[in-house]
Amino acid sequence: MPTKVTLIPGDGIGPSITEATVRILSAAGADLEYDEQVAGVAGVTRFGDPMPECTIDSIKRTGLALKGPLETPVGGGFRSVNVALRKTFDLYANVRPAVDIVPGGRYDDVDIVMIRENTEGLYVGIEHYIKIGDDHRAAAESIALITRAGSERIIRYAFEYAVKHGRKKVTLVHKANILKFSQGLFLDVGRMIAQEYAGRIEFEDKIVDAMAMNLVLHPERFDVIVTTNLFGDILSDQISGLVGGLGLAPGANIGASGAIFEAVHGTAPDIAGKNIANPGALVLASCLMLDHIGDHDRATQVRQAFTNTVRAGKTVTRDLGGTASTTEFTDAVIAAL
Numbered sequence: 001m002p003t004k005v006t007l008i009p010g011d012g013i014g015p016s017i018t019e020a021t022v023r024i025l026s027a028a029g030a031d032l033e034y035d036e037q038v039a040g041v042a043g044v045t046r047f048g049d050p051m052p053e054c055t056i057d058s059i060k061r062t063g064l065a066l067k068g069p070l071e072t073p074v075g076g077g078f079r080s081v082n083v084a085l086r087k088t089f090d091l092y093a094n095v096r097p098a099v100d101i102v103p104g105g106r107y108d109d110v111d112i113v114m115i116r117e118n119t120e121g122l123y124v125g126i127e128h129y130i131k132i133g134d135d136h137r138a139a140a141e142s143i144a145l146i147t148r149a150g151s152e153r154i155i156r157y158a159f160e161y162a163v164k165h166g167r168k169k170v171t172l173v174h175k176a177n178i179l180k181f182s183q184g185l186f187l188d189v190g191r192m193i194a195q196e197y198a199g200r201i202e203f204e205d206k207i208v209d210a211m212a213m214n215l216v217l218h219p220e221r222f223d224v225i226v227t228t229n230l231f232g233d234i235l236s237d238q239i240s241g242l243v244g245g246l247g248l249a250p251g252a253n254i255g256a257s258g259a260i261f262e263a264v265h266g267t268a269p270d271i272a273g274k275n276i277a278n279p280g281a282l283v284l285a286s287c288l289m290l291d292h293i294g295d296h297d298r299a300t301q302v303r304q305a306f307t308n309t310v311r312a313g314k315t316v317t318r319d320l321g322g323t324a325s326t327t328e329f330t331d332a333v334i335a336a337l
């Protein structure tokens with residue numbers, strides 16, 4: 001029986017990199033049956049809704065989605081569908097592995113897994129304006145909600161991930177020196193859980209600003225990183241920059257009753273419709289999905305074909321220093337399979 005997957009091509013470069021990914025998966029013989037749905041701007045265009053009911057129903061049925069990037073209007077307009085999907089399906093763990101595969105890059109030996117809390121912190125969307133005098137928008141307040149239960153499950157997830165994948169160290173990133181209550185709670189929970197894994201997994205904590213610098217100076221020193229929502233969002237883009245950019249950074253959003261796999265990058269409006277986007281991040285995300293459903297052999301095969309194509313450097317997209325189109329790059333990966 002094929003595994004059913006909700007397929008959301010997304011906005012901007014989304015449809016083009018999704019098509020590339022599906023072609024590669026099909027060439028690799030992945031036994032998947034797609035239920036194609038829309039969201040984001042495509043959802044607004046088709047149904048007047050950035051998160052249509054039929055898309056939600058499909059993910060409820062399959063418990064699995066492969067998703068292209070979705071546009072979120074800046075400032076006004078609808079709220080992020082990505083954030084809403086993570087909340088709707090309680091996808092509390094955002095897992096973003098970053099491995100050094102581009103030859104001659106700035107760093108060697110980067111192999112970091114960022115595990116970001118995905119449902120709490122500043123992303124809970126509790127914010128309001130404060131009126132002072134006649135000015136209704138004189139100030140604005142956003143609430144960063146950190147719970148003990150939410151911290152426990154993400155930090156435990158990070159330690160369990162480390163054990164399962166033979167990793168050695170978990171680094172907890174925080175700002176507890178300033179945000180003593182919210183970030184302090186996250187750190188306290190981390191220290192408590194770390195004791196359960198003492199002797200098996202090393203534990204350290206780092207303040208986020210120092211971490212940003214350390215990642216640039218010595219990325220090879222880090223293994224599994226766990227942090228709250230906003231810091232994870234920022235640091236995972238930084239980490240993707242260490243290993244060749246956003247075009248190579250996959251992400252998984254995992255919860256108890258579902259999982260959504262996507263690229264870390266967005267819709268890249270500046271290059272949309274030009275057939276020059278790098279499909280790599282979504283291809284690597286689809287490998288995480290194959291791992292998730294237990295098809296490790298095929299995940300390894302696709303990852304290897306992709307890595308070999310990038311390392312050969314002949315048929316790669318512009319962001320990797322080449323001149324190939326999305327289609328040519330995809331054909332090269334299929335040939336390498």
Ligand code: NAI
Pocket residue numbers: 013017068069070071072073082246247262263264265266267268269270271276277278279280281319
């Ligand atoms: P972006 O990630 O779309 O683009 C940043 C830069 O990276 C651009 O120069 C772009 O051309 C380049 N880039 C991104 N992906 C690439 C690829 N596959 N190949 C080659 N170059 C690539 O970030 P930006 O511009 O801040 O966001 C654009 C839209 O995407 C916004 O509406 C934002 O809300 C949305 N977004 C959606 C995400 C998601 O669906 N998970 C994640 C991040 C942003």
